[in-house]
Amino acid sequence: MQFKQDGNTFIIYVEQNEPIMETLTQFCKSQNIDNGQISGIGAVREIDFGAYDLENKKYVRQLFDNLWELTSFQGNIILKNGEPSIHAHITISDHNLDVKGGHLFEAKVGAVGEFILKKIETNGKREFDPRIGLFCMEFNN
Amino acid sequence: MQFKQDGNTFIIYVEQNEPIMETLTQFCKSQNIDNGQISGIGAVREIDFGAYDLENKKYVRQLFDNLWELTSFQGNIILKNGEPSIHAHITISDHNLDVKGGHLFEAKVGAVGEFILKKIETNGKREFDPRIGLFCMEFNN
Amino acid sequence: MQFKQDGNTFIIYVEQNEPIMETLTQFCKSQNIDNGQISGIGAVREIDFGAYDLENKKYVRQLFDNLWELTSFQGNIILKNGEPSIHAHITISDHNLDVKGGHLFEAKVGAVGEFILKKIETNGKREFDPRIGLFCMEFNN
Numbered sequence: 402m403q404f405k406q407d408g409n410t411f412i413i414y415v416e417q418n419e420p421i422m423e424t425l426t427q428f429c430k431s432q433n434i435d436n437g438q439i440s441g442i443g444a445v446r447e448i449d450f451g452a453y454d455l456e457n458k459k460y461v462r463q464l465f466d467n468l469w470e471l472t473s474f475q476g477n478i479i480l481k482n483g484e485p486s487i488h489a490h491i492t493i494s495d496h497n498l499d500v501k502g503g504h505l506f507e508a509k510v511g512a513v514g515e516f517i518l519k520k521i522e523t524n525g526k527r528e529f530d531p532r533i534g535l536f537c538m539e540f541n542n
Numbered sequence: 543m544q545f546k547q548d549g550n551t552f553i554i555y556v557e558q559n560e561p562i563m564e565t566l567t568q569f570c571k572s573q574n575i576d577n578g579q580i581s582g583i584g585a586v587r588e589i590d591f592g593a594y595d596l597e598n599k600k601y602v603r604q605l606f607d608n609l610w611e612l613t614s615f616q617g618n619i620i621l622k623n624g625e626p627s628i629h630a631h632i633t634i635s636d637h638n639l640d641v642k643g644g645h646l647f648e649a650k651v652g653a654v655g656e657f658i659l660k661k662i663e664t665n666g667k668r669e670f671d672p673r674i675g676l677f678c679m680e681f682n683n
Numbered sequence: 684m685q686f687k688q689d690g691n692t693f694i695i696y697v698e699q700n701e702p703i704m705e706t707l708t709q710f711c712k713s714q715n716i717d718n719g720q721i722s723g724i725g726a727v728r729e730i731d732f733g734a735y736d737l738e739n740k741k742y743v744r745q746l747f748d749n750l751w752e753l754t755s756f757q758g759n760i761i762l763k764n765g766e767p768s769i770h771a772h773i774t775i776s777d778h779n780l781d782v783k784g785g786h787l788f789e790a791k792v793g794a795v796g797e798f799i800l801k802k803i804e805t806n807g808k809r810e811f812d813p814r815i816g817l818f819c820m821e822f823n824n
Contacts, residue, residue, distance in 0.1 A: 405822050412803060
């Protein structure tokens with residue numbers, strides 16, 4: 402992992418074979434980033450992602466081993482149990498340029514991982530919301 | 543709807559059953575945001591979206607009732623007829639992680655709606671462009 | 684091409700028939716933007732895009748002539764051989780709202796091209812990485 406910094410904006414290069422979510426989360430902790438925004442592109446493999454089944458309050462998941470283009474990575478950083486936590490959704494494309502997408506659990510960089518992170522100087526947190534079954538943003542209390 | 547503010551950057555939580563475009567547009571009016579950028583992720587339903595048919599100068603539209611992941615929401619805020627107006631495109635994914643996408647008219651939050659809005663301190667506006675058939679950015683006059 | 688500026692943030696309107704990558708790259712040069720972030724939406728045609736074949740170290744490419752919604756454009760600006768260079772990935776949707784995606788070589792604006800560019804005041808550069816076969820971010824040397 403390498404990065405460049407301009408104030409609260411970071412260009413982050415996650416390198417081949419590095420796990421994206423783990424690497425970016427560790428970066429937030431090391432830089433004291435509690436809230437923020439991340440977006441990115443690249444090429445990834447070992448992609449563990451899914452969609453939320455609200456009725457059964459659990460994720461349906463798929464794992465793709467092969468190399469896919471990371472056509473879009475969009476996410477936010479919010480405190481969960483006192484630690485910065487990244488929530489990110491992706492779209493990916495294969496060699497036919499067909500696209501899949503969902504909630505990202507983890508993926509490894511297959512070729513390059515190019516991210517831009519903006520630290521937001523707020524203290525927003527997530528709390529478990531039993532109606533949704535997820536840790537949801539809770540900014541009022 | 544709940545939000546956190548850091549200068550011109552807002553983290554906005556649009557809550558279950560709230561209409562995204564209406565809620566975000568109202569937020570822009572209440573905060574005097576004339577120009578800006580919005581991105582977001584979440585899970586949505588009652589999705590009214592489409593693609594522009596330039597030849598016939600009208601949108602083809604589809605309505606999806608079920609819950610879909612909001613894999614990407616990207617948009618801008620520009621003045622139209624003196625009011626802030628959001629132009630946003632989305633991609634969404636289903637439980638097979640298959641993806642659809644297009645121009646967003648409106649969608650309701652199905653589980654969570656997590657947005658980051660950056661106010662841009664300019665006064666860009668849209669004017670109707672008869673060649674395109676749409677209100678297009680017009681920054682020169 | 685028209686734009687509005689708020690400090691290091693630019694709203695850029697790439698107009699019908701203008702080539703997106705060439706127009707935005709020329710804009711970076713004219714504004715002395717060495718590093719930055721770009722995102723955007725619109726409607727495009729003559730879309731030259733692809734996916735990276737790591738094994739053979741070359742892109743597989745497709746060319747779509749027709750008008751597609753530009754559902755997501757995400758990219759960064761990094762120096763390559765001393766000049767600002769844009770790396771961007773897109774997703775696009777057709778009139779069935781089906782989505783394709785990949786690495787963008789070039790596309791023309793079919794109806795409108797609406798971009799937001801943020802200049803980042805760093806000097807990050809790309810160097811050729813023979814293991815990957817691409818010019819990759821190289822921030823350490």
